[in-house]
Amino acid sequence: MKTHEIVKRFREHFERAGHTYVPSASLILEDPTLLFVNAGMVPFKPYFLGEAPPPYKRATSIQKCVRTPDIDEVGKTTRHLTFFQMAGNFSFGDYFKEEAIRLAWTLITNPQDQGGYGFDPERLWVTVYLDDDEAIELWQKVAGLPPERIQRRDGKDNYWDMGVPGPGGPCSEIYFDRGPDYGREGGPVADEDRYLEIWNLVFMQDIRGEQSPKLGHKPIGELPAKNIDTGMGVERVASLLQGVDNVYETDLVRAVIAKAEELSGRRYGADETDDVRFRVIADHSRSGILIVGDGVTPGNEGRGYVLRRLLRRIVRSARLLGVTEPVLGQFAAVVRDEMGPVYPDLVTNFERILSVVQNEENTFLTTLTAGSKIFDSAAGEVRAAGATTLPGDKAFQLHDTYGFPIDLTLEMASEQGLTVDEDGFRKLMAEQRARAKADAASRKTGHGDKTVYRELLELGATEFTGYEELASEATVRGIIREGQRVRSAAEGEIVEVVLDRTPLYAESGGQESDAGVITADGVELEVVDVQKVNRKLWVHQVRVRAGELAEGQRVLAQVDQEWRTGARQGHSGTHVVHAALREVLGPKALQSGSYNKPGYLRLDFAWTGGLSPETRSEIEEVSNLAVRKDLPVKIKYGTIAEAQQLGAIALFGETYDETVRMIEIGGPWSLELCGGTHVEHSSQIGPITLIGESSVGSGVRRVEAYVGMEAFRYLAQERALVQNLATMLKVPDAEVPGRVEALVERLRVAEKELEKLRSAQLLSSAGALAEGAEDLGGTALVAASIPGVSGNDLRTLATDVRNRLGSRPGVVALFAPEQDKVGFVVATTEAARSAGIAAGKLVPVFGPAIGGRGGGKPDMAQGGGGNPGGVPEAIAALRGELGRNGA
Structure with missing residues (x-):
């Protein structure tokens, strides 16, 4: 059974059971604890945490996932993967253990001609948490499993939580017995190579405290509503249903290996050393291309650094297989063809993906040249000192700074008759991982106690009125001081205020939050910042300038009109510059990030190589022509599908609701999904002046511009500068460039003469x-x-x-x-x-x-x-x- 068919049957099975199908979220979500989505339940975390009411009682999804802690182990075994698909079904206070077990068991064991997977029930085993007698009884009742094929395991194996205080619960895992050729008898507790885990059912019923039940500690309470979170490993199920030994031989993964075989002339399965390289290419191509598809570009930190490592390991592995031609574009095409039916963005965005990976490959080849020089220098120092071992810190520098995999350093050292201090290298790598883990642990505070926001959200979402008005009467729903809800706030205090309705824009989509005030009789609050919690609750950070604010009080929330005017100009200007970039450079120049505030905009876009002065001038001219044409700015609403059909551009990595807001400037010339505030006609943006263009990463450029009055002020400063130079040089304004160029040339000639004299004097000694x-x-x-x-x-x-x-x-x-x-x-x-x-x-x-x-x-x-x-x-x-x- 092909992988796409496995996915199709999973989705249809749960849709028939009343589940809402939720498309896979981006690998990049606004979650401080994660670099990438690493489990199927991640997009549903707000519902499990109680931060937001779920829009459905039961859901199902096929979520793309990336896990990267063991990148260096990928390929060495057939078990490690960085990219995988997690099929899951979820219940939010609806059904619980019995229904979850029944739904899983019927899909797994129903005959294939009846829409199931057709697994032999006699070869299925399950594990349960130590004291979960209820689950044992249900497996016997629902599935008819005999007691000898139900095994108890401790919390490390069969308890789930998020690693921080919050929801958790016992797990029950389903295993398939692959037979005696794969290991010894005795069930999953004896051998997890023979007994392959294919599905994990989490019965989310507990509230864990600071200490996890995974380590034997007791939960501190029960959840008010019991939930279900399950995950079926698509690739593992595919390996079983396709009768192959491991996930690397399944249809979608094997296709990448086949391309590597074609390019290298070598065969997978003929040599274990080569097999490691084939597996690295297959896995990293899938994860790397999917990550690029979700808007990440290679860089030197965070997600960009992980992506860079993945892509460079592909190139290096191909080189070790004897391939000298560029490979990333060819592997990307295979991933697109194989995964495109499930993730159509890989097809529609392929030009951008191809540009990013090809640029990274070219950069890495340059890096290989530079790194080789560093290695040669280090090797020379070793030999000059009469030694034969390259120090561990040098190997680590090559790895960390120049992107050299350790196997490359080992190979190059061997070619020169040297060894490498691998112990020293691994010690430094371990220290780096420890720092990374500590950083990850510190990020987990992002899911600290949000009870105070949850309480306020239960009263209803904040109504945003800022699209229609700049002042709104409102009621104070809550006041928060240092994470705790309080009844009042006195003069001089800085607190957070939640209103039932507000005209103040909360920072999002690259646009800064509005400035403004909140007033009542004798009370005045300066709005310092506005943020959204869970995309539904507007939280105003305020400084109490006068009076005392009380919960339940009626207030007037007002936006600073000058601020909003500038903010609208900045955000609409961003859309105009984006459209101008695509008109001048072509459709590949897609936005990959932005920031705007009154009078200023910054836009990052996919492109390789700097822009010439002529190109910058053309982009600026196209932008200002759009302003002069007084193009109408229209707001449209629709579903994601309708927006895509209209050709609306979505920002990579952003999460959108079912109903989206589209900003149209001049018809199809500029049509983007956006929740920001905008002008009514393009002429209201005012002049747009580009002030900078630079690189911000591999394959990503950045343009900056002033708009409106800030553009006028900038041009006035430039004019004053030219007039001052003209006065100093005693020439008309138009002759300043020529005169400066002549002076610079005279200075250059003089410096050369001085250099000659200095060199002659030196050599005379x-x-x-x-x-x-x-x-x-x-x-x-x-x-x-x-x-x-x-x-x-x-x-x-x-x-x-x-x-x-x-x-x-x-x-x-x-x-x-x-x-x-x-x-x-x-x-x-x-x-x-x-x-x-x-x-x-x-x-x-x-x-x-x-x-x-x-x-x-x-x-x-x-x-x-x-x-x-x-x-x-x-x-x-x-x-x-x-x-x-x-x-």
Whole structure:
């Protein structure tokens, strides 16, 4: 049975049972505890946490998931994956254990010609939580399972919670016995390779405290409504129904391996070392392409860093399989073809995806070149010191800074007859992981106690009136001080205020929150910030300027009109610039993030390479032509499907309600999903002036602009600057660029002449240095401190002095001390090298004196140190060494 058919049957089974089908959420959600969605229940967390009332009693979904803690283990076994699909069914206070067991059992065991999966009931086992006698009874009653195929396990295996105080409950897991060829008898407690877990049913009934029941601690209470959260591993079920050994041989995954076989000419299953590489390519291609599809671009931190590692491991694995041509685009096409039927965004956004991955591959190939130079330098230092092991910190630097996988460093070291301090490398990696875990743990506070907001949300969502009016009468529903609900707030306090209705825009969609005031008789509150909790509750952070605010009080909430005018200009200006970018650059230049506030906008978009001045001018002109045309700005509402049919653009990573709001400027020219505040006609935006364009990551550029009065002020400053220059240069405004260019050219010529004079003066000292050589056991030594000389000049001078020593054995050691560092160059004559004196081997002799190190070849070595005061001691050490071992 093909994977898509497995998914189809799961969805239809639960829809027939009254479940609402919820499409997979993006891998990127606004969750402070997660880099990526890593389980099917994540999009439903607000309902399980009680932060929001669920819009349905029962739901089902096929959620794309990414888990990345064990990236380095992927490929080494057939069990580790970063990307997988989790099929799940969920109940929010509706059915509980018995119905969850019945629904799972019927789908698994019903014959395939009746819409089920057709698993043999005699080969199914289940596990339950230690004291969950009820679940045992239900498995016997509903499924007819004999007691010997129901096993009890402790909390580490069969209790679920979110890792923080909140909902939890016992689990019951379903396993399939693959037979004696896969391991020993005895059920899941004996061998989880033979008995493969395919489904986990979580009976969410408890409230856990600070200590988890997973570790044997008791829950602190029961949930008022019992919930069901289940997850079926689609890839695992596919491996069983397709009769293959593991998930890498299932249809959707094997297709990527087939492409890698085609490109490399090698065969999966022929060599275990190659198989690891095939599996890395197959898994990382799926996770990497899906992550890019949800709007992430490679970078050096957070999600971008994880994505970069995934993509670079694909390229490196392909290289180790002997593939020299670009591969990411070809693997991306396979993932699109295989996964597109389930995730159509992979098809519609493929041009952008392709651009991102191809750019990253090109960047990595450049990185390989740069990193190889760093490796060669490090290897040279090791050999110069007479050692054979590359230090662990060097291997870690190559991995962490240059993106070199450790296996690449090991291979390159082996090629040069060196080993790597793997223990030191792994220690540094462990420290990095510990820091990452600590950071992740700190992020989990994002799901701290939100009871206070939950209480207020139960009173109803905040009604936002800001689209129609700038002032609204409202009632104070709640006042929050330091996370606790209070009855009143006095003058001088900063508190959070929740109203039943408000015209003040809450920060979202890249737009800053409104400024404004909330007033009542004798009471005045300055609105500092407005945020949305769970997208339904407007929380105003206020400073009490006068009076005392009380819960239940009637107030007037007012938006600062000037602020809102500027905010509307900024947000509408963002849409206009986005449309202009796509008109000038093409449809691939899609927005990947934005920020706007009164008078200013910033827009990130998918693009590789900087924009020329001419292109920037064209984008600015197209934007301002749209302003001059006074295009109508219309608001439309509809479903996501209707918006997509109209061609509306959605922001990657954003979450939208079932009914969406579309902003249309000039018809189809600009049509985007957006909840922000906007002008009525494009002319109200005012002038748009681009002030900057830069790179913010691989394949992502950023433009910045002023709009409205801020644009006028910026242009006025530019005009004043030109007029001041014209006055200073005594030329008309139009001639300023030419005059400045002429002055710069004169300065450049003068600097070149000075450089020539300085170099000539420096090289003129070579003769005097050579004549001052001292004889040490038959070897001529020229050792001198020459402050203020650059590395290249120092090398040139050392070479000239060495040439002047002629055919005699000679060593030249020049030091260039600065305030807190010192560079050096050591050069030897041919006669000195014939006598066994090598420049690289002299570095360890004097290096400790200047706190430095370096390396090189027998004829020349160079490096630096951090103790310029140690130069005399370094020269003395050289004298002593040559005096003992002279030619």
